[in-house]
Amino acid sequence: MTTPAFLHQATLYGSDEEFLAMAVPFVTDGLAEGEPVMVTTTSANLDLLADALGPLGTEVDCAESAYFGRRTAQRATGFIRYWRRKAAESSPRVRILAEPVWSGRSPREVTSWKRMESALNVALADTGVWMICPYDTRVVAPGIAADARRTHPSLTSDGRTIEPSPDYADPARFIAHCDSTPLDEPPAGAATLTTADLPSLRRFVTERARAHGLTAERGTLLAVAAYEAAVHLRGQVEPMPDAPTTARVWDRMGALVCDLRQPGAHVSDPVAGFRPPDRAAAPGDGLWLTRQICDHVDIRTEGASATIRLQVPSSRVEDVLQKTLL
Amino acid sequence: MDLEFDGAILRIRRIADPPELRVEGAIDATTVNELSKALATAVQCGDGDVRVNLEGVTFVDLAGLRVLADAASALPEGRALILWRVPGHVRHLIRLVGWDTTPGLRLFDTETR
Numbered sequence: 548m549t550t551p552a553f554l555h556q557a558t559l560y561g562s563d564e565e566f567l568a569m570a571v572p573f574v575t576d577g578l579a580e581g582e583p584v585m586v587t588t589t590s591a592n593l594d595l596l597a598d599a600l601g602p603l604g605t606e607v608d609c610a611e612s613a614y615f616g617r618r619t620a621q622r623a624t625g626f627i628r629y630w631r632r633k634a635a636e637s638s639p640r641v642r643i644l645a646e647p648v649w650s651g652r653s654p655r656e657v658t659s660w661k662r663m664e665s666a667l668n669v670a671l672a673d674t675g676v677w678m679i680c681p682y683d684t685r686v687v688a689p690g691i692a693a694d695a696r697r698t699h700p701s702l703t704s705d706g707r708t709i710e711p712s713p714d715y716a717d718p719a720r721f722i723a724h725c726d727s728t729p730l731d732e733p734p735a736g737a738a739t740l741t742t743a744d745l746p747s748l749r750r751f752v753t754e755r756a757r758a759h760g761l762t763a764e765r766g767t768l769l770a771v772a773a774y775e776a777a778v779h780l781r782g783q784v785e786p787m788p789d790a791p792t793t794a795r796v797w798d799r800m801g802a803l804v805c806d807l808r809q810p811g812a813h814v815s816d817p818v819a820g821f822r823p824p825d826r827a828a829a830p831g832d833g834l835w836l837t838r839q840i841c842d843h844v845d846i847r848t849e850g851a852s853a854t855i856r857l858q859v860p861s862s863r864v865e866d867v868l869q870k871t872l873l
Numbered sequence: 874m875d876l877e878f879d880g881a882i883l884r885i886r887r888i889a890d891p892p893e894l895r896v897e898g899a900i901d902a903t904t905v906n907e908l909s910k911a912l913a914t915a916v917q918c919g920d921g922d923v924r925v926n927l928e929g930v931t932f933v934d935l936a937g938l939r940v941l942a943d944a945a946s947a948l949p950e951g952r953a954l955i956l957w958r959v960p961g962h963v964r965h966l967i968r969l970v971g972w973d974t975t976p977g978l979r980l981f982d983t984e985t986r
Contacts, residue, residue, distance in 0.1 A: 628971070746882055746899060749932060767932060767962040774934060778902065824935060824970060826942060833935045839969050 557699035573706030619663035620838035664698035760862030775833035812853035897929030900937030928958035945978035
């Protein structure tokens with residue numbers, strides 16, 4: 548038996564009834580086929596589905612979207628690991644109903660989640676996941692719903708049929724469009740180091756992180772993220788492999804930002820680092836660590852250089868979360 | 874006490890009693906092969922568990938985590954690679970990548986004896 552290919556569909560629904568008309572058949576068909584089913588959506592939709600499924604609902608793996616992957620890289624990794632685990636245990640075909648949270652997100656976060664939707668077509672291409680991503684047209688902005696048609700190869704309204712999406716865009720082109728806005732210039736006062744020596748670069752990042760109040764552990768993790776990003780950039784340089792990398796570190800409300808700029812580099816694979824590493828080394832897998840450690844990873848190739856910009860929570864964010872939330 | 878490797882950014886010492894490898898400094902692309910060799914030697918020199926003290930590790934990249942997991946996987950049934958005094962950042966990273974559950978690998982914060 549061959550492993551079924553990744554199937555990635557969007558549903559645009561405008562009522563609870565339309566959501567259930569898609570979700571119930573998708574889930575019940577899967578369970579009837581003996582396929583693992585995961586649902587990660589809003590608490591409102593989880594409740595609707597629980598009521599509709601009754602006792603059958605206890606066979607569903609589920610989580611509120613807000614708790615299944617705070618950032619896109621964690622969510623994509625969660626999907627792949629779910630499939631790997633279930634494929635090893637029981638079934639090469641798994642079903643995932645995955646509704647991201649869109650409300651209240653910054654434009655940058657919205658772009659990041661759209662980018663992930665597109666990247667999943669590549670990152671999950673060799674999995675047996677059948678994924679339906681519901682978009683609530685009562686809530687999401689028209690631009691988000693329109694892009695759902697560009698990031699999903701097909702659409703469905705009943706959780707069974709496959710209607711090709713005429714607007715579907717090649718992931719590389721869609722992500723390039725997402726990334727067409729230049730990054731803001733680093734502030735003039737940003738601490739800067741230009742070096743081809745990676746141990747010096749990571750010591751610089753660690754020291755700057757400590758100076759901005761991050762704990763030793765958080766500072767080291769940012770240095771790991773920066774190091775793997777720099778290795779990735781330096782691996783993309785054709786003409787000048789020894790050209791130094793410029794690292795810049797600065798802070799803003801809520802965040803510490805670290806830029807790595809590499810002359811001569813061109814980052815060609817927009818989904819590098821979305822797949823969790825295997826035990827066998829593969830190109831781009833160091834960047835997976837970077838994406839897991841950081842809240843934001845922005846990659847740009849502009850002119851004759853490429854930049855990877857990392858952002859982690861500031862010490863004040865960590866402080867508030869760790870000392871007052873638990 | 875034998876010095877297994879003493880480079881500018883990584884130092885690996887073999888402690889005789891109780892036997893362990895003590896790793897200090899940074900494990901990265903330039904030093905990971907030395908760690909790999911030292912682990913292989915430690916595996917060959919005994920027939921029990923292999924203990925590695927990571928307290929002095931200041932930095933580890935993905936390649937370094939992979940070498941630790943590979944050394945554990947290569948051990949025969951009944952032997953384990955015991956990582957102890959594992960710094961928080963190393964523990965965080967090895968859990969993130971999911972290799973903390975590698976058969977034959979055990980992690981401890983502090984004393985294990």
